[in-house]
Amino acid sequence: MTEAVLEARDISYCYTDGVPALRQVSFCVEQGECVVILGANASGKSTLLHLLDGLYFPTKGSILVLGVELTEETVETPPFSREFRSQVGFLFQNADAQLFCNTVAEELSFGPLQLRLDSGEIEQRVDGILELFGISHLRERSPQTLSGGEKKKVALASVMVTGPTMLLLDEPTGGLDPRSQRWLVELIKELQTADKTLVIATHDLSIVEEIAGRVLVLSEDGRLVAQGPPTTILDNTELLLSANLIHEHVHAHGEVSHRHPHGHYLGHRHPHQSHEA
Amino acid sequence: MELHFCSGRHWLDVNLPTLPEWYSRPIPAHLMPESRAGRRVTLAVRRAMVAFSKVLARELISHPPESWLSGIEPRTKIVGVLILVITATLLQELWPLLALLALALTFAVIAKLAVKRIVHIWLGIPLFSLAIVAPATLNLVTNGPAVLILCHFAPGSTLGPWALPEALVITQTGLVVAGRIVLRSLACVTLMLVLVTTTEPSSLLRALRNLGMPRAFGMVLTMSHRYLAVLLRAAEELHLAKLSRSIMAGSLRREQRWVATGVGMLFRRTHRLAQEVNLAMLSRGYDGDLQVNTRDGLRTTDWAWLGAVSLLSAAFVAAEYLI
Numbered sequence: 277m278t279e280a281v282l283e284a285r286d287i288s289y290c291y292t293d294g295v296p297a298l299r300q301v302s303f304c305v306e307q308g309e310c311v312v313i314l315g316a317n318a319s320g321k322s323t324l325l326h327l328l329d330g331l332y333f334p335t336k337g338s339i340l341v342l343g344v345e346l347t348e349e350t351v352e353t354p355p356f357s358r359e360f361r362s363q364v365g366f367l368f369q370n371a372d373a374q375l376f377c378n379t380v381a382e383e384l385s386f387g388p389l390q391l392r393l394d395s396g397e398i399e400q401r402v403d404g405i406l407e408l409f410g411i412s413h414l415r416e417r418s419p420q421t422l423s424g425g426e427k428k429k430v431a432l433a434s435v436m437v438t439g440p441t442m443l444l445l446d447e448p449t450g451g452l453d454p455r456s457q458r459w460l461v462e463l464i465k466e467l468q469t470a471d472k473t474l475v476i477a478t479h480d481l482s483i484v485e486e487i488a489g490r491v492l493v494l495s496e497d498g499r500l501v502a503q504g505p506p507t508t509i510l511d512n513t514e515l516l517l518s519a520n521l522i523h524e525h526v527h528a529h530g531e532v533s534h535r536h537p538h539g540h541y542l543g544h545r546h547p548h549q550s551h552e553a
Numbered sequence: 554m555e556l557h558f559c560s561g562r563h564w565l566d567v568n569l570p571t572l573p574e575w576y577s578r579p580i581p582a583h584l585m586p587e588s589r590a591g592r593r594v595t596l597a598v599r600r601a602m603v604a605f606s607k608v609l610a611r612e613l614i615s616h617p618p619e620s621w622l623s624g625i626e627p628r629t630k631i632v633g634v635l636i637l638v639i640t641a642t643l644l645q646e647l648w649p650l651l652a653l654l655a656l657a658l659t660f661a662v663i664a665k666l667a668v669k670r671i672v673h674i675w676l677g678i679p680l681f682s683l684a685i686v687a688p689a690t691l692n693l694v695t696n697g698p699a700v701l702i703l704c705h706f707a708p709g710s711t712l713g714p715w716a717l718p719e720a721l722v723i724t725q726t727g728l729v730v731a732g733r734i735v736l737r738s739l740a741c742v743t744l745m746l747v748l749v750t751t752t753e754p755s756s757l758l759r760a761l762r763n764l765g766m767p768r769a770f771g772m773v774l775t776m777s778h779r780y781l782a783v784l785l786r787a788a789e790e791l792h793l794a795k796l797s798r799s800i801m802a803g804s805l806r807r808e809q810r811w812v813a814t815g816v817g818m819l820f821r822r823t824h825r826l827a828q829e830v831n832l833a834m835l836s837r838g839y840d841g842d843l844q845v846n847t848r849d850g851l852r853t854t855d856w857a858w859l860g861a862v863s864l865l866s867a868a869f870v871a872a873e874y875l876i
Contacts, residue, residue, distance in 0.1 A: 331832045352840070361838040368836075372783055373829035378755030378775050389845065390838030418755060420782045438838065 280304040280340075281442060281473055282328060287337035289323055289498075297323040298498040300337070308471040310464070312484050314509070315494030316520035321477035322369055324494070325444045328475060329366040341442075362391050365440035369447045371427035375419035380411065380430050383419060387438040405437045424451040432460075442473040449480050461486055479521060485510060493519050602792055606785055618665040622751040627760035629855040633862040634748045640866040641740045647729065649869045650736040656865065657743035664751045671743070678742055682735045689734075690727035692718055697726025754778055759845075768843045780826065787822055791815050 282305040289298040298320040305311050315321045326332040327339055330351035339346045341360060350356050368374045377383040384405060388398040406412040409429050419427060428451060435443065448464075449457050464487045467474060476487070484491060484506050491509040493502040495518070502515055509515065516522045617623045622630070637653065644650050661671055688694050691703075699722040710717040749757065758778065762771035795811060 326832070329836055331836060357840065358838070361836070366833075366836045368829065368833055370829060373826060374833045376776055376779055376830050376833065378758060378779060382755070382759070386834075387837040390840065390843075392844065418779075420779065434837070 279307050281307050281342055282475070283340040284324075284328070285338045285340070287327065287334040287339060289320070289327060289332065290335045296498060298327075298334075298494075301494075301498075301500045302337075303492055303500065303503060305473060305475060307473055308468070310468050310474040310476070310487055310489045311492060312488035312490070312506070313475065313477040313492045313494060314479065314481070314484065314519065314521055315477070316479060316496050319494040319496050319519070320498035321479075321494060322446050323498075325366065325446050325475065325477050329364060329444055330360065331366075358391060362438055363440055364442045364444065365435035365438060367432050367435050367443070367445045367448055369450060371424070371431040371451075372419075374431040374434065375422075375427060378418055379416050380406075380414045380419065380422075381416060383430060383434050384437050387434060391438060401437050401439070405433045408436075409433045425453055425456045428452055429456070440472075443467065443475070445474065445476045447478055447480075448476060449478065449483060457483070481510065481516075481521060493521070495519050602789055606789060617751045617753060620664050620751060622660060622664045622747065624854065625751075625858050626851055626855040627752050627756045628763055629851060629859050630748060630752060631757075631760055631764060633858055634744050636862050636866050637744050638741050640869050641737050641744075643870060644737070644873055645733065646873050647732055647736065649872045650733060650740065652872070653869055654736055654740040654743065657740050657747065660747045661743055664747050666746065666750055670750075671746070674742060674746060675739065678735075678738055682738045683731070686731040686734045690723045690731045692720075692722045692724050692727070695724055695727035695730055697724035699723070700725050700728060762845055768845055771845070772843055776830065780823075780830075783826070784819065784823060788815065788819055791818060 284301055284303050286300050286302050287298060288296065288300055290296050301320075301324065303311075313321050313324060323332065327334055327346075328341070330339075330341070330346045333346065333348060341364065344350055344356055344360075346360075351360060375383055377386055381402060384402045385398050388401055393401075403412075406415060409432070411426065411429055411433065414422065414426060414430065419430060422430065428448070432445075432448065448460055452460060461483055464474065464476070468487075468489075474487075478484070488506040490503060491506050492500055493509060493515060495501045501519060502509060502512070513522070625633075637657070641650065641653055644653065658671075692699070699720075701723045703721045703723065705720045706717045708719070752760075755775075755778070758771060758775050761774075762768065792815070795815075
C-alpha cells in the first residue's frame with residue numbers, strides 16, 4: 277500500500293470575521309498522486325491549499341504532512357520547518373504577490389537562498405530551471421515588465437527551483453494562453469512521471485481528465501461533496517451542476533431550442549436531452 | 554422567469570434573469586451633462602495620474618543607455634560617486650569646485666544623458682539653492698567688501714535687539730559663500746543623476762545591500778520599487794472605473810470625497826497584497842532571517858574606475874591647498 281504524505285482530518289476553517297470557508301473536510305493524498313480540487317469561486321479551494329502549506333491553520337481538525345501535524349509551532353521550528361519548506365512548494369493564484377524581487381534571477385534564487393544552499397548549487401539550479409521553462413531570456417527582466425503568462429511561468433519556476441516533492445498549485449492555468457496551457461499540462465504529466473505529489477486547485481474542467489488521478493469536489497459552502505476518479509466525477513452532471521462547475525445553457529438548432537447543462541471539458545461537451553420548439 | 558430542464562435523469566428548476574423595466578427606458582433629460590465646470594477637475598486628476606504613471610514607468614522600468622559608465626559594477630560606481638561627493642563637500646575654493654562640476658558634466662556626456670533632463674534639473678537646483686543662500690550674500694550675515702548697495706538705513710536703526718549697519722549690501726565674501734553652495738549642490742546632484750541613470754534600479758538596490766545596507770531595509774526598498782507600479786496601476790484602474798460610470802461631472806467637493814475614498818480602497822488593497830507577499834515569502838522558506846545574493850567579483854575596469862576617481866579627488870583637494 278502507498279504511503280499517505282498528506283492527510284486532512286475533519287478540518288474546518290473560518291475567516292477572522294467568522295465566515296466559514298471550509299467545513300469538515302477529510303482526505304488523504306498518497307506519494308506520487310495527482311489530486312485535483314474542483315470547486316466554484318469562493319468554495320474554499322485556495323484556503324485549503326493555504327492550510328496544506330502551513331500558511332493558515334485549521335479552526336478545527338488537523339493536517340498531517342509527511343506524518344507531522346502542521347501547527348504554528350511545528351511549521352516554524354527547525355529542522356521540520358526547513359524540511360517542510362523544501363519539500364512542499366506552493367504556486368499562488370496571484371502571480372504578482374509571488375514575484376516580489378527585482379529581477380527574475382533574484383526571484384528564482386530567493387527560495388534556495390532561504391534554504392541556505394551554497395551559491396554554486398543555487399546558480400546551477402537557477403540556470404537549469406530557466407532552461408526547463410524556456411525563460412532564459414527573461415533572466416534580468418523585472419517581474420513587473422512581464423506578461424501574465426510569463427509571470428505565471430516565473431512564479432512556477434520559483435517554486436520548483438527548491439526541488440519540492442509535493443506541489444500545491446492554485447489555478448495554474450489561470451491567465452495562460454492555449455499554448456502555455458498545453459505546455460503546463462505536459463509539465464504536470466512530466467512531474468507525475470517523476471513521482472512528484474501534486475494537489476491542484478482549479479475550476480478549469482478542460483484539463484482535469486488529462487492530469488488528475490483523483491478529483492475532490494468542494495461545494496459552494498466549503499464541504500467536500502465528492503471524491504473519485506476523474507471520469508466518474510466528470511460524468512456526474514448533477515454533481516457538477518450543484519457544485520456550480522457547469523452551467524445551464526440555451527441554444528437553438530434551426531427551429532428547435534435546447535436547454536441543457538454545459539461545460540467546457542473534453543472540448544465542448546454537452547448532452548442533448550431536452551428539446552423545445 | 555422560471556424554466557425547467559433535464560439534467561441526466563432529473564428535471565431541475567432554473568431562474569433566468571429578467572431585465573427590469575426601467576433598464577429599457579431612455580436616460581432622463583435632467584441626467585444629461587450640461588456644465589463642463591466639474592469636468593475640468595476630473596480631467597486635471599486624470600492628467601496628473603497619466604503624467605505620474607509615465608514618469609514612474611520611465612524611472613522604474615527603463616534600462617540605462619549603453620555606455621562605459623553603465624558597464625561599471627554598481628558597488629564600485631556607488632563608492633566612486635560617494636568619494637566625489639565627499640570631495641565636493643571638502644572643497645572651499647570656487648575653481649576646484651568648478652573643475653569637479655566639469656568632471657560631473659563629462660560623466661553625464663559619457664552616460665549619454667539627455668541634455669533636456671540635465672537642464673531640467675539644473676534649472677531647479679540654482680533657484681532652490683539661491684533661495685536658501687540668498688541671505689548669506691548680504692552684509693547682515695557675511696561681512697566683506699561691498700559689491701552692490703541695495704539700500705541705506707537711517708543712522709541708529711535696529712532690528713529687534715540687533716543694530717543695523719549703514720547700508721544693506723551684497724558682499725564679495727557672501728557671493729563666494731553662495732557660489733560655493735550652488736556649485737557644490739550642482740556637482741553633487743549631477744553625480745547622483747549620473748549614478749541613477751547609468752544603473753538599473755534593481756542593480757542599485759542589490760549593490761546597496763552588498764555594501765552593508767541593513768537587509769530588512771534593503772528588502773523594504775526592493776519591494777517598494779517592485780510594487781509601486783502595481784499600486785499605481787490599481788489607482789489608475791479605480792479612477793478609470795469611476796470615470797466610465799460618470800454621466801455628469803462632479804463638483805470639486807465630490808471629487809475630493811472620491812479621492813479620499815479611493816485612497817482608503819488603495820490602502821486596503823495594499824494591505825491585502827502585503828499579506829499575500831508575506832505568505833509567499835514564508836512559503837518559500839523565509840524564516841525571519843533574510844538571506845540575500847552573494848557578491849560578484851570585481852573586474853579590472855571596476856578597479857580602474859575606483860583608482861581614477863580616487864586620484865582625481867586627491868588632485869582636487871591638493872589643488873585647493875596649492876591655490
